Amino acid sequence: MEADGLLVVHGGGPTAVINASLYGAVDEALNTPGVGRVLGALGGVGGITDGNLVDFGQVSRDKLDLLPFSPSSAIGTSRKPLEDEDYRELAHALDRQGIRWLLCTGGNGTMDTCGKIWRACHEGGVPIDVVGIPKTMDNDIAVTDHAPGFASAARYMAATTSAICCDVRGLPIHIVIVEAMGRNAGWVSASSCFADESGTGGPDLIYLPERAFDERAFLDDAQRLIDEKGSGVVVVSEGLHAADGTPVAPPLMTVGRATYFGDVSAHLAKLVISELGYKARSEKPGLIGRASIAWQSPVDREEAIGCGREATRAVLEGDSGKMVGIERLSNEPYESRLIRIPIEQVMLDERTMPDEYINERGNGVTDAFRRWCRPLLGPELPRFASFV
Incomplete structure (x- = not known):
């Protein structure tokens, strides 16, 4: 199978804007030449090993446009504990399914998983680039000024x-x-x-x-x-x-x-x-x-979409082993920019x-x-x- 697929996987507890990040990542990928398939793993990392995937290229635009305003995780998520051997198996499962680019959305635990999958691919000679998208209502991910999900x-x-x-x-x-x-x-x-x-x-x-x-x-x-x-x-x-x-x-x-x-x-x-x-x-x-969409912060929603888009751009550029972060430039008026942080700086480092x-x-x-x-x-x- 030709390795031309981009896959998004969610981990940990959902937030009011995790689907907004999904929308940004998917929309950016669908509009980028050279990406053959844009996929989502259903139910977290288990969707990867089970081959339980959704093809966003087959989803109507009307439904995709609902994502930024939908609570929970539209593709499901999980907190499945993984062992060292599991990361090597995930790398090979991705390779078998023709995945060339992987985006992992989640908090501290998911960023740890993201980094370990990236290492497994890199050390195992599996040609898959991996980038993390921050997500947590707790706002406890290191380095980034704040994480999508918190503001809502x-x-x-x-x-x-x-x-x-x-x-x-x-x-x-x-x-x-x-x-x-x-x-x-x-x-x-x-x-x-x-x-x-x-x-x-x-x-x-x-x-x-x-x-x-x-x-x-x-x-x-x-x-x-x-x-x-x-x-x-x-x-x-x-x-x-x-x-x-x-x-x-x-x-x-x-x-x-x-x-x-x-x-x-x-x-x-x-x-x-x-x-x-x-x-x-x-x-x-x-x-x-x-989960409350009624109180979703519009700032949070737009930053979440931006993080998804930036993650897709980073992974397609081959800037692997990174997590997208937010750097605050000013409070009044509020201004920020997206940055790329080495994933090893945020793996299980609680803020x-x-x-x-x-x-x-x-x-x-x-x-x-x-x-x-x-x-x-x-x-x-x-x-x-x-x-x-």
Whole structure:
């Protein structure tokens, strides 16, 4: 079989713009002479070994144009753990199927997979070029200023928190704990600070996994809210842990890098009730926080499309073993450019919130974070009326 195919594979959890990156990559490839087939692996890397592929050349333009506005992963994804031998088999499976160019879209784990497939091809003499497309709502990929997927999750988190703050303001009888996704990085939790754009207040406290969580200090903060306001909204990360590394709420299950966290928000709400004798409730947006198209950031969508296009250009130029990244040029006005980063610089290298973005008490964010994050969210959030 002639090696003229370009293949896109997705890994890890979906985001609100992973399909936008897919659209950019596919559209660029379909319009580039010399690319024979433009394919997608269905269900992640398993689609490669099983030969379960979709040919985008046979998909209608109307359907392709829906991709930037479709949630989840249109070609599926996976978190399948791989061993050394698996990478060599993947390289040969790609070769057998006539794949000349491979694009891997995902987060830290997928970039590790991307780099190992690239090495397996290079060291095994398999003529396949490989490039990574960043994707993660957690925003924890190294080197790049931010990753596609984060801004939409941040916009969702800010908007959802604004509605909760408005509700609590109307009926100030309890402490509400809102839990956000983010294993070791608190970027999404931190973005809840923009709930104050609604005009009815923002979260009173924000706790991030970058700082050790002290239950006594939390209870003191909660008591202050009760004494001063009679209510409060607290945003926490699912990955909160004590100084010794012990999770605030023990994980329900851990499989490889995938952790099924316990309900931190429910644990802390129960703590307020039992220790302070005050009403409390928990809210956990969960998967909707990464899948919501209704709160998709237009900045995120356009950057995701751009990353897909740039990845296709890079791989077709033979600039293999790279990941497309975003370099910020200015905040006001917001301006960025796409760069190509050696994949080995980002493989499983986790990027967390820097100290200058977290306040001194570790229960909120700084103006520096707000300046960095705000341009990514897109238009201001809707404003709400309140007379209380």
